[in-house]
Amino acid sequence: MLFLRSSDPGFEKAFARIVRERRESDEDVARSVSRILGEVRSRGDEALAEFTARFDGHSLSQDEDWRIGADDCRAAYDALSRDLRDALELAADRIRAYHEAQVPADRDYRDEAGVRLGARWRPVDAAGLYVPGGRAAYPSSLLMNAIPARAAGVERIVVATPTPRGATNTLVLAAAHIAGIDEIWRIGGAQAIAALAYGTKRIAPVDVVTGPGNAWVAEAKRQLYGVVGIDMVAGPSEILVIADRDNDPEWIAADLMSQAEHDPSSQSILITDCEIFADTVADRVGVELGMLETERTARDSWNDHGIIILVEDLAEAPALANALAAEHVELAVADPEPMLDAIRHAGSVFLGRHTPEAIGDYVAGPNHVLPTGRRARFASGLSVLDFMKRTSFIEADEAALKAIGPAAIALAEAEGLPAHARSISARIGL
Amino acid sequence: MLFLRSSDPGFEKAFARIVRERRESDEDVARSVSRILGEVRSRGDEALAEFTARFDGHSLSQDEDWRIGADDCRAAYDALSRDLRDALELAADRIRAYHEAQVPADRDYRDEAGVRLGARWRPVDAAGLYVPGGRAAYPSSLLMNAIPARAAGVERIVVATPTPRGATNTLVLAAAHIAGIDEIWRIGGAQAIAALAYGTKRIAPVDVVTGPGNAWVAEAKRQLYGVVGIDMVAGPSEILVIADRDNDPEWIAADLMSQAEHDPSSQSILITDCEIFADTVADRVGVELGMLETERTARDSWNDHGIIILVEDLAEAPALANALAAEHVELAVADPEPMLDAIRHAGSVFLGRHTPEAIGDYVAGPNHVLPTGRRARFASGLSVLDFMKRTSFIEADEAALKAIGPAAIALAEAEGLPAHARSISARIGL
Known part of the structure; x- marks a missing residue:
C-alpha cells in the first residue's frame, strides 16, 4: 500500500504517475488474440472446438456438448434456496426498473422551414453476452448485461460462457432463466468473442458483444470493434473512497477490501483529511483481510495497488477524483451533494455513509458494468443505449x-x- | 456497375456476397499506423514534425508553423462571398438547433425502497476534431463535428488538419471561425490522432477524437480506442436509393452520382421494381457523369461498386435495405412512411421524392457523420452523446x-x- 500526503513536495509527481500508470493491452496478448480470431474466422466451429479443448478442457464433440439448454437453467433456478431465488429476483426487478426508464424517446417534428426531421431508436437484432467462467462467473453480471438488452427490445440474446472441464455455474444458469436467455454456448475466451462477431456454422453472428472478461476477452473485443459493437474495453476494477474522520473505520476498510478481493490487479484508493483516521483504516484492513476467504487476492491487490492519500482539506478531493476518473467513487461524508456536483469524471458515485459500493454491484438498479482505467473521462456505464442505435430521417x-x-x-x-x-x-x- | 434481378436463381448468393464484401482494415496499414503511434507517443513533437515534413511537405520548425490562428480564421470568414457566408451560417444554425435538442436529461429520483437513484450527463473536458486536407477538406464536416461538441458543453475543442505544402483551406478556416474554434494544429494522418490521444509537449491530450479521414486516420482511431473515446470507425461512403418508376430518372441518377463522386471506393446502389426505369437511370448516369468535374472519381466508383437491383415488388426492398444497413437510404416513393417503419438498420433515411441525400450533407440539421460498412446494425450517427458521458449515482x-x-x-x-x-x-x- 502506498501512502501519500498532498502537502508533500513530491506529491504532484507521484500522483501524476498513478494517473498515468493505467495498465494497457499487452502486445503478446494482442498477437495471440489476433491469431485466435483469424482461426475462428476461417475455420469456424472446428477452431472453436480445438481452443475449447485446449483452454477449457471441455470437449465439443456431440451436439449436446455445445449448448446449455433452457431446461438446465430452469432446473438450476428451481434448485436455488428460497433466499437466493428472492435475492436474484429482487436484483432483476430493480435492474429492470432502472434500465427500462433509459429507453430514449424518438423525435419527429417539422421545423419553421417546413422540413420534417427526426430520429428513431431501434434495438440491434442480436446481442452476445460474455459471462466469464472460473473466478469471475457472476450471476449478477449476467443480469446486468441481459436485462438492459431485453429492455432495449433485442430479440435474440445469446450468452457465451466457458465451462472449464465441463463444469457449469448453477447461479449463472438460474440468472439466465430469470433473464429469459435460451441460447447459451459453452465457449469462452477470445475464441468465443470471435464466434459471436463473425458467426460460425452453428452460431449465428450477433451485432453487439458485451460483458466482462479477462485480458484475452478484453483484447478480442478491442480488435473486433467495428466488426461488431462492443460495450467497452474493460480493465481491472477500481474504487476511490473519499471519507472524513466521522466514518466508522471498519466500514471504510470493508469497502476498500470489496474491490481488492476481485482480482490482484484491482485498485482501492482512500482519500481522507485525517491522519489518525487513515492509520486506523489501514490497521483495520489488516483485521478485515484475516476474516476473508478471498484474503490472498485482496492482500495482493492492497499491497501492490492500494493507496491512501492524506489531504489537508477534503476540498482537494474532487480534483484528484476527476484526474483518477475512477470506476466507483464513494463519498462517505455528511453532506455529499456539493462533492457530487464537483465530480465530473466517475463511472458511478455512492453517496453518504450508508451506501457501500457493493450495494450497486447487486441490487441498487444502476448498471455495475462501468468504465475503468480513467475511461470515465469519456465513457459511460452499460445501458440500454449499448443495445440500440439511432436512425435520423429528413423529409x-x-x-x-x-x-x-x-x-x-x-x-x-x-x-x-x-x-x-x-x-x-x-x-x-x- | 452490377445489375441484379431478385428473381434470378443466383440472386441470394450474389446479394449475400455484396453484404459480406465490406472492406476491412488492411494489415499493412495497421502495421505502419502502429509504428507511427509508437513514435509520436515516445518522441512527441519531434516525431510529429518528421512525419509532417514527410507526408505533408510542411515544415514545423518555427512556433508559428504549428498552428492556424483565430485571426486567420476570422480573415477567411470575412473574405467569403456573401452567399457562401450565409450558406455556412444557415448550415450552422440548423445543425445547432437539431443537436442542442439532443442533450439528454439527467435523472434523480427516490424509489419505493427509499433508495435515491439517478444519472448525470457531463461533457468530456476536451474533444479533438480531425479535418482532412486535400480532396476531403470539407467545411461542412467541421461544422458537423464542432457544433455537437459545443452543444454538449465541451470546453476545449481542438482541430487537427493537415496543410499539404503549407496550403490551408479558406472555407474550413471560415467554418472554424463560425464554430468558435481557436486551437487548430497543422498536423494530419495517424500522427495527428496519436498527438491528440497521447498529448505532446505542445498539444495537451483530448478525451474524444472524432472526424472523418483516410484509411490511416481510421486505423489510428481504431487502435487508440480505449485510450480515448472515438466516434466510429468510418469506411467508404454509401447510398442506397429505393425508387419506383414515377421518379424523374435524372434526379435519381444525380443522387447516385452524389455518393460516387466522393471517392472511387464509394458505393451507390439503386433498388427499383421497374426494368425500364432502371435502364433509363443507368443511361442517365452516363449523361450526368459527362457533366461533372468529378467525373473520373464518380465513374470509377460507379463502374467498380455501383449496383442496380431489380425487384419484382418494392415490398422486397426493406429486407434488402436491412441486410445492407447502409449509411444513407433514400425512399423515393409516393408514400415513404410504411417503408420507413420497416427499415431497422440505416444511418439516415431521406423520405420522398424531394429529399436528395445531399440536403442532409449540408443544411438539413441532422449529422452527416454516419455509420458505414453495415455498422448501422449497431452504431448511430455522430451526436452530442459522443461528447458526453453519464455518471450514475446511488444514495x-x-x-x-x-x-x-x-x-x-x-x-x-x-x-x-x-x-x-x-x-x-x-x-x-x-
Missing part, C-alpha cells in the same frame, strides 16, 4: 427544398462536389 | 440499506465475495 417537400436547397448548392459547389449540387438543383429547377 | 440511508441490503449480502456470499457482503453487513448490523 422535404418542394417548398422546403426551395427554402434551404440553395445554401446546400452553394456549399457543395464550394467543396468541389458538383453532383451533390446537381441532385438538389435538378429538383428545384436551378 | 441509501440506513433504512433503505436495511431494505435491500440482505439480498445483496446473499448474492455476494453466493458469488464468493465475502468482503462485498461485509461492507453491507457491517453497516446494518447483520
Whole structure:
C-alpha cells in the first residue's frame, strides 16, 4: 500500500504517475488474440472446438456438448434456496426498473422551414453476452448485461460462457432463466468473442458483444470493434473512497477490501483529511483481510495497488477524483451533494455513509458494468443505449427544398462536389 | 456497375456476397499506423514534425508553423462571398438547433425502497476534431463535428488538419471561425490522432477524437480506442436509393452520382421494381457523369461498386435495405412512411421524392457523420452523446440499506465475495 500526503513536495509527481500508470493491452496478448480470431474466422466451429479443448478442457464433440439448454437453467433456478431465488429476483426487478426508464424517446417534428426531421431508436437484432467462467462467473453480471438488452427490445440474446472441464455455474444458469436467455454456448475466451462477431456454422453472428472478461476477452473485443459493437474495453476494477474522520473505520476498510478481493490487479484508493483516521483504516484492513476467504487476492491487490492519500482539506478531493476518473467513487461524508456536483469524471458515485459500493454491484438498479482505467473521462456505464442505435430521417417537400436547397448548392459547389449540387438543383429547377 | 434481378436463381448468393464484401482494415496499414503511434507517443513533437515534413511537405520548425490562428480564421470568414457566408451560417444554425435538442436529461429520483437513484450527463473536458486536407477538406464536416461538441458543453475543442505544402483551406478556416474554434494544429494522418490521444509537449491530450479521414486516420482511431473515446470507425461512403418508376430518372441518377463522386471506393446502389426505369437511370448516369468535374472519381466508383437491383415488388426492398444497413437510404416513393417503419438498420433515411441525400450533407440539421460498412446494425450517427458521458449515482440511508441490503449480502456470499457482503453487513448490523 502506498501512502501519500498532498502537502508533500513530491506529491504532484507521484500522483501524476498513478494517473498515468493505467495498465494497457499487452502486445503478446494482442498477437495471440489476433491469431485466435483469424482461426475462428476461417475455420469456424472446428477452431472453436480445438481452443475449447485446449483452454477449457471441455470437449465439443456431440451436439449436446455445445449448448446449455433452457431446461438446465430452469432446473438450476428451481434448485436455488428460497433466499437466493428472492435475492436474484429482487436484483432483476430493480435492474429492470432502472434500465427500462433509459429507453430514449424518438423525435419527429417539422421545423419553421417546413422540413420534417427526426430520429428513431431501434434495438440491434442480436446481442452476445460474455459471462466469464472460473473466478469471475457472476450471476449478477449476467443480469446486468441481459436485462438492459431485453429492455432495449433485442430479440435474440445469446450468452457465451466457458465451462472449464465441463463444469457449469448453477447461479449463472438460474440468472439466465430469470433473464429469459435460451441460447447459451459453452465457449469462452477470445475464441468465443470471435464466434459471436463473425458467426460460425452453428452460431449465428450477433451485432453487439458485451460483458466482462479477462485480458484475452478484453483484447478480442478491442480488435473486433467495428466488426461488431462492443460495450467497452474493460480493465481491472477500481474504487476511490473519499471519507472524513466521522466514518466508522471498519466500514471504510470493508469497502476498500470489496474491490481488492476481485482480482490482484484491482485498485482501492482512500482519500481522507485525517491522519489518525487513515492509520486506523489501514490497521483495520489488516483485521478485515484475516476474516476473508478471498484474503490472498485482496492482500495482493492492497499491497501492490492500494493507496491512501492524506489531504489537508477534503476540498482537494474532487480534483484528484476527476484526474483518477475512477470506476466507483464513494463519498462517505455528511453532506455529499456539493462533492457530487464537483465530480465530473466517475463511472458511478455512492453517496453518504450508508451506501457501500457493493450495494450497486447487486441490487441498487444502476448498471455495475462501468468504465475503468480513467475511461470515465469519456465513457459511460452499460445501458440500454449499448443495445440500440439511432436512425435520423429528413423529409422535404418542394417548398422546403426551395427554402434551404440553395445554401446546400452553394456549399457543395464550394467543396468541389458538383453532383451533390446537381441532385438538389435538378429538383428545384436551378 | 452490377445489375441484379431478385428473381434470378443466383440472386441470394450474389446479394449475400455484396453484404459480406465490406472492406476491412488492411494489415499493412495497421502495421505502419502502429509504428507511427509508437513514435509520436515516445518522441512527441519531434516525431510529429518528421512525419509532417514527410507526408505533408510542411515544415514545423518555427512556433508559428504549428498552428492556424483565430485571426486567420476570422480573415477567411470575412473574405467569403456573401452567399457562401450565409450558406455556412444557415448550415450552422440548423445543425445547432437539431443537436442542442439532443442533450439528454439527467435523472434523480427516490424509489419505493427509499433508495435515491439517478444519472448525470457531463461533457468530456476536451474533444479533438480531425479535418482532412486535400480532396476531403470539407467545411461542412467541421461544422458537423464542432457544433455537437459545443452543444454538449465541451470546453476545449481542438482541430487537427493537415496543410499539404503549407496550403490551408479558406472555407474550413471560415467554418472554424463560425464554430468558435481557436486551437487548430497543422498536423494530419495517424500522427495527428496519436498527438491528440497521447498529448505532446505542445498539444495537451483530448478525451474524444472524432472526424472523418483516410484509411490511416481510421486505423489510428481504431487502435487508440480505449485510450480515448472515438466516434466510429468510418469506411467508404454509401447510398442506397429505393425508387419506383414515377421518379424523374435524372434526379435519381444525380443522387447516385452524389455518393460516387466522393471517392472511387464509394458505393451507390439503386433498388427499383421497374426494368425500364432502371435502364433509363443507368443511361442517365452516363449523361450526368459527362457533366461533372468529378467525373473520373464518380465513374470509377460507379463502374467498380455501383449496383442496380431489380425487384419484382418494392415490398422486397426493406429486407434488402436491412441486410445492407447502409449509411444513407433514400425512399423515393409516393408514400415513404410504411417503408420507413420497416427499415431497422440505416444511418439516415431521406423520405420522398424531394429529399436528395445531399440536403442532409449540408443544411438539413441532422449529422452527416454516419455509420458505414453495415455498422448501422449497431452504431448511430455522430451526436452530442459522443461528447458526453453519464455518471450514475446511488444514495441509501440506513433504512433503505436495511431494505435491500440482505439480498445483496446473499448474492455476494453466493458469488464468493465475502468482503462485498461485509461492507453491507457491517453497516446494518447483520
